[in-house]
Amino acid sequence: MTQDVCAVGASAGIQTFGVGISGGKHFIDKNCERLKLARILNDFGMKVAAVAILCQDERVFESMIQAGTPCPIDGKIGKEAKALWSKYDHERPDYDIYVKRMKAREKIQKQIEKKEALEEKKLAKEQAKMTKEFDEFDKQVEKKIKEKKKNIEWETPK
Numbered sequence: 001m002t003q004d005v006c007a008v009g010a011s012a013g014i015q016t017f018g019v020g021i022s023g024g025k026h027f028i029d030k031n032c033e034r035l036k037l038a039r040i041l042n043d044f045g046m047k048v049a050a051v052a053i054l055c056q057d058e059r060v061f062e063s064m065i066q067a068g069t070p071c072p073i074d075g076k077i078g079k080e081a082k083a084l085w086s087k088y089d090h091e092r093p094d095y096d097i098y099v100k101r102m103k104a105r106e107k108i109q110k111q112i113e114k115k116e117a118l119e120e121k122k123l124a125k126e127q128a129k130m131t132k133e134f135d136e137f138d139k140q141v142e143k144k145i146k147e148k149k150k151n152i153e154w155e156t157p158k
Helices: 030-043 047-054 058-066 078-087 095-155
Strands: 007-015 020-028
Touching: 030 047
Parallel strands: none
Antiparallel strands: 007 020
């Protein structure tokens, strides 16, 4: 008899002088079932189906996304699957974690944009200051050129 099952039994009991109570229950290990199903599907040559079964686990789903090979969805794989997962992100097995991560990224992105805006404003002020200094320098140079021209006109005999 094989003991290759994905269930675990648990029981408890209590007894006093005249009365005793006991009970038992079994718990199914969904991850164990998932692994067995994936192994059987793979053995039958159904590799995409095997991956799809494994992708029901949020850890596997996330690792597939991180690896750049999104889990299959509605018979689509690769770029088509990625597009569908983006469109129907609420169907992701890791949806709650995904939403938290996206909110955190959005918060950080806003901070980055705010910092960049301040930097741009600072650069614009510096540029305006430099432009003003350049204009003043340019005026001084033009003034000196005019003075030189006047001196040259006075010095040249007619």
